[in-house]
Amino acid sequence: xxxxxxxxxxxxxxxxxxxxxxxxxxxxxxxxxxxxxxxxxxxxxxxxxxxxxxxxxxxxxxxxxxxxxxxxxxxxxxxxxxxxxxxxxxxxxxxxxxxxxxxxxxxxxxxxxxxxxxxxxxxxxxxxxxxxxxxxx
Numbered sequence: 001x002x003x004x005x006x007x008x009x010x011x012x013x014x015x016x017x018x019x020x021x022x023x024x025x026x027x028x029x030x031x032x033x034x035x036x037x038x039x040x041x042x043x044x045x046x047x048x049x050x051x052x053x054x055x056x057x058x059x060x061x062x063x064x065x066x067x068x069x070x071x072x073x074x075x076x077x078x079x080x081x082x083x084x085x086x087x088x089x090x091x092x093x094x095x096x097x098x099x100x101x102x103x104x105x106x107x108x109x110x111x112x113x114x115x116x117x118x119x120x121x122x123x124x125x126x127x128x129x130x131x132x133x134x135x136x137x
Contacts, residue, residue: 002121003078004052004078004079004080006131008076008079008131008135009076009078010075011075011135012059012073014071014074015058015061015063016072018040018056018135022040025042025130025131026043027054028041028042029041035058036057036062037055037056037057037058038055038058039054040053040054040056041053044124044127049085050083050120051081051082052080052081052127053079053080054077054079054131055076055077055080056074056077057075058073059074060072060073079124080124081116081120
């Protein structure tokens with residue numbers, strides 16, 4: 001994980017406004033979100049191994065990705081670039097989840113904090129400049 005300095009850090013915005021703006025820029029609500037925190041994630045490479053993550057805390061209300069009319073207010077934390085290394089292929093110990101009956105064939109990362117090449121950090125900084133220019137503060 002490599003932190004990136006950004007003017008968004010510490011800024012407060014309405015969740016739905018930011019979600020729409022960042023979705024237009026290829027970000028998704030990270031799978032680790034909860035009602036009081038989360039992140040917006042964007043793959044920087046074609047293999048989805050290098051990511052730009054913009055974490056946030058909910059400072060008023062709570063988020064629900066299913067509700068477009070929620071009124072949560074979020075505060076951005078410091079963005080960072082991260083890289084996950086995976087074994088290629090299916091997991092020989094794949095399992096069936098009871099809830100949702102979803103078949104999980106993918107492996108956990110062998111190194112969730114793998115080394116990051118400088119070009120990915122520069123790409124992350126460039127994307128953050130685009131985000132900074134698009135968010136009115």
